[in-house]
Structure formats: C-alpha cells, structure tokens
Amino acid sequence: MDEKGISEEELFAELCSFSDADTNFKKVFSSMCTIPHPVAVAAQQQFSLSNIGDPGLFRGTCEMEAEVIRMSASMLNHPDPKSAFGHLTSGGTESNIEAVLHMKNRFFSSGFNSGFNSDSDSDSNSGFNSDSNSNSDFNSNSFQSRLNLILPKTAHFSFEKIANLLGIELKKAEIDSNFRVIPESMESLINENTIGLIGIAGSTEFGECDPIEELSEIAVKHKLPLHIDAAFGGFIYPFLDSCSNSDIHSNIHGDAHSNHRSNVRFAFDLPGVTSVSVDPHKMGLSVIPAGILIFRDESVLGSSLDKIKVKTPYLTSKYQSTLTGTRPGSSVAAAYAVMKHLGAEGYRKNVSYCMDLVNHFQKELEKIGLKPCIFPRINIVAVSIGSGINETADYEKTEKIRAQLLEKYGWNVSATKTIPALRFVLMPHVTKEDISALIFDLGKLLQE
Numbered sequence: 001m002d003e004k005g006i007s008e009e010e011l012f013a014e015l016c017s018f019s020d021a022d023t024n025f026k027k028v029f030s031s032m033c034t035i036p037h038p039v040a041v042a043a044q045q046q047f048s049l050s051n052i053g054d055p056g057l058f059r060g061t062c063e064m065e066a067e068v069i070r071m072s073a074s075m076l077n078h079p080d081p082k083s084a085f086g087h088l089t090s091g092g093t094e095s096n097i098e099a100v101l102h103m104k105n106r107f108f109s110s111g112f113n114s115g116f117n118s119d120s121d122s123d124s125n126s127g128f129n130s131d132s133n134s135n136s137d138f139n140s141n142s143f144q145s146r147l148n149l150i151l152p153k154t155a156h157f158s159f160e161k162i163a164n165l166l167g168i169e170l171k172k173a174e175i176d177s178n179f180r181v182i183p184e185s186m187e188s189l190i191n192e193n194t195i196g197l198i199g200i201a202g203s204t205e206f207g208e209c210d211p212i213e214e215l216s217e218i219a220v221k222h223k224l225p226l227h228i229d230a231a232f233g234g235f236i237y238p239f240l241d242s243c244s245n246s247d248i249h250s251n252i253h254g255d256a257h258s259n260h261r262s263n264v265r266f267a268f269d270l271p272g273v274t275s276v277s278v279d280p281h282k283m284g285l286s287v288i289p290a291g292i293l294i295f296r297d298e299s300v301l302g303s304s305l306d307k308i309k310v311k312t313p314y315l316t317s318k319y320q321s322t323l324t325g326t327r328p329g330s331s332v333a334a335a336y337a338v339m340k341h342l343g344a345e346g347y348r349k350n351v352s353y354c355m356d357l358v359n360h361f362q363k364e365l366e367k368i369g370l371k372p373c374i375f376p377r378i379n380i381v382a383v384s385i386g387s388g389i390n391e392t393a394d395y396e397k398t399e400k401i402r403a404q405l406l407e408k409y410g411w412n413v414s415a416t417k418t419i420p421a422l423r424f425v426l427m428p429h430v431t432k433e434d435i436s437a438l439i440f441d442l443g444k445l446l447q448e
C-alpha cells in the first residue's frame with residue numbers, strides 16, 4: 001500500500017478502467033449468473049454494513065433471513081415452510097459443503113448407516129459410537145477414507161472439493177442417454193459406509209433434473225439423507241410453464257425423448273428429500289454472493305447441529321452453527337428484496353422469457369442444420385458440432401470453434417465434458433437478437 005492515498009476522482013477513474021475490463025454480460029452465453037435486479041442492488045447498498053454472523057446487532061436483517069428461508073421453502077414445496085431450517089450462504093459450493101458436513105456428522109451420531117443392516121456392521125462400527133461429542137472419532141483417517149457419498153456423474157465440481165475437504169470418497173452413479181442419473185445405479189453403490197445421496201435439479205452442463213422421486217424412495221428405504229443441488233434449477237423448475245413446449249424430440253442417441261417441460265417434483269414434497277440448496281445469485285436474479293441451504297427441519301440433522309455448534313463468547317449470540325462466521329446481511333436484504341418484489345409471478349415471467357429464448361435458439365440452430373443434443377428442459381442448450389464418429393476429433397473441433405467464437409466475434413460460450421458439445425446458457429441478459437447474431441457467426445465458422 002502506498003503511504004499516501006489517492007483522490008476520489010483519481011480512484012474512481014481507476015475503478016472505471018478495471019470495470020471496463022470486466023464483462024457487462026453482453027455476448028455472454030457461458031455464465032450461470034446474470035445482471036441482478038435493480039431492487040436487489042439497492043437493498044444490497046442499504047444493508048452494506050449488516051453482518052448476520054452477529055445476529056443480536058442486526059435483528060432486522062435476521063428477520064429478513066428467516067423470511068427468505070420461509071419463502072424459499074414454500075417455493076420448494078415444503079409442506080410446512082415455517083418448520084424449514086436454513087440460512088444464507090455464499091453460494092452453491094458452500095451450501096453443498098455444509099449439507100455434506102451434516103451428513104457426515106449425522107452418520108457418526110445416528111449409529112451410522114442404520115438402514116444398511118449387515119451383520120458385519122456391528123464389528124466394523126464398534127468404536128464409532130463412543131462419546132460422539134468428543135470429535136476425536138471424526139479425525140481418524142482410517143474411518144474417513146471409508147465414508148462415501150453417492151452422487152450422479154454429472155454433479156458439479158464443488159463435490160470434488162468437498163471430498164477432499166471432508167475426506168470422503170465419491171461414488172459416481174451412471175447416467176442415462178438424457179444425462180439423468182440412473183436410480184438403480186445409485187442404489188447399487190450404497191453400502192454400510194454411505195453417508196448420503198445427492199440429486200441434481202438443473203445440472204451444470206445440461207440443466208437436466210435427476211429422477212428425484214425415485215431417489216427419494218431409495219433414500220427412505222435405506223434411511224439415508226438426500227440432498228438436492230438445485231443451485232441453478234431451484235429458481236427455474238418451480239416456475240416452468242407446463243404448456244410451453246411439449247414436442248417430442250429425439251436425443252443424440254436417437255431415443256425418443258418425450259420429456260415436456262413441466263413442474264417436476266424435486267424438493268420437499270418428496271419425503272426422502274432432507275435438504276435443498278438454491279442460489280439467488282443465479283436464476284434468483286439477486287446479487288453475488290447468495291446461496292440458500294434449507295433442511296426439512298432441525299430434527300433431520302439429529303445431533304449434527306450440536307457437533308458444528310461452537311460457543312461464541314464475544315458475540316451477541318451464544319452459539320454459531322454456520323460454516324462461516326461473518327456473513328453479508330447485504331446479500332440477505334438483496335434476496336429478500338427481489339423475492340418479495342417479483343413474487344412467484346415475476347419468477348414465472350423470468351423463466352418464460354428464458355424458455356422463449358430457448359425456442360428461438362432452436363429455430364435459429366435449425367437454419368444452420370443443427371439441433372440440441374437433448375431436449376433443453378430448461379435454459380441450457382448443448383449442441384454437438386462434430387461428426388459423431390471420432391470422439392477425440394469431436395472434442396478438438398468443439399474446442400476450436402468455442403475459441404474462435406470468442407477470438408473472432410467476442411462470443412463467450414462453453415463446452416461440455418460429458419460429451420463433445422458446445423453449451424449455451426440462455427440467461428435473462430440474453431436477447432433474441434444476440435442469439436440470431438451468435439448463430440449466424442457460428443454458421444460462418446462451421447462453413448470455413
């Protein structure tokens with residue numbers, strides 16, 4: 001730091017040059033975030049000093065946080081939104097970390113995977129149960145290396161970080177030709193060291209929703225917690241208009257794919273679902289950072305909550321049970337503002353706008369002889385541009401075209417890993433004109 005500060009004028013000129021180097025979301029088809037709603041930005045400013053890590057000092061913000069949880073629980077079909085238990089996080093990664101941390105704690109404190117009843121359990125588990133509050137049992141690497149979490153192959157990379165952080169093995173279940181997890185594959189991976197299951201509502205690469213109803217049944221049968229990662233889809237799936245498009249499409253494998261867009265069941269109306277994460281800073285139209293983690297109720301955590309509770313002698317509250325300490329009340333206020341202001345009707349319009357973009361996108365694609373790999377159930381469209389004969393060559397071509405779209409024309413698009421395909425996220429900042437221009441440029445590149 002320099003000894004002497006610079007003038008405000010000089011400072012803001014400097015800031016402008018930095019912000020000019022950032023995107024304004026024009027030509028961005030790769031982001032799952034978007035321009036926040038103006039009411040969210042205004043509320044964020046109004047509450048810029050608020051810290052919900054010290055709730056006694058910010059009672060107003062805490063009231064708003066409780067209301068955001070209640071509104072979200074209701075959006076997620078909770079039978080009794082008032083009994084839902086949760087808090088705001090920095091986003092999908094933190095929400096997923098906490099959800100899995102609770103699974104791990106619950107595993108230790110509730111007598112392990114009690115739904116998995118093999119005789120050998122009693123042997124292998126001996127020692128796990130003693131004085132579970134002491135935490136000493138958590139730190140044994142020999143135990144940790146054996147714990148596992150079962151999740152779809154398509155799960156977000158945040159789970160890789162979680163595995164590393166919590167010393168848990170990831171068991172990845174197979175997906176079907178529409179990139180949805182195969183429930184039987186999930187179930188076949190369960191063993192006595194399984195701490196829980198993950199389902200996805202709005203996968204990062206394809207926007208698909210796993211068959212959560214079936215996962216819920218498996219979770220109930222095996223008495224395992226089921227966390228739904230709806231970081232992206234949580235503000236979409238509840239607001240999809242069932243009539244918007246029910247065409248029969250065929251996927252890349254030629255299978256009839258009759259999925260029409262409708263309100264899939266993925267949240268608390270399914271008895272096996274114990275927690276859901278959903279991000280206001282994605283399709284919730286709020287500011288960054290904002291994630292929401294909701295548990296069905298406090299009791300689903302067993303004594304896990306006690307395990308992560310720490311005494312906070314110098315704060316206005318006695319305990320803290322969130323992963324982070326100081327937490328931005330400004331993000332709470334922003335989420336509160338936009339959810340109250342838009343209401344379900346506003347989010348339905350937002351989703352309908354994006355799905356209209358999807359329909360336009362498909363029509364434009366047809367003009368250059370392309371179509372989506374799978375029926376785009378939400379506003380993520382994956383498009384194969386390769387020959388389909390040589391996968392390596394197809395990945396190379398996809399990467400080349402992705403890079404050229406950026407270098408030659410300034411379009412930011414991404415590519416999928418699961419199959420070689422370009423991936424387009426049609427967020428609310430996109431317009432039909434942008435789409436037509438992008439597809440025109442893509443067509444030119446493919447002709448070269």
Ligand code: 0PR
Nearest residue numbers: 030031032033091092093156158204229231232
């Ligand atoms: N779960 C799902 C299903 C996600 O898609 C993501 C993020 C997360 C969890 C993690 O959320 P946070 O990043 O909020 O912790 N998916 C995108 C990604 O990481 C997010 C993103 C956002 C990508 C903005 C690009 C971008 O410009 O790929």
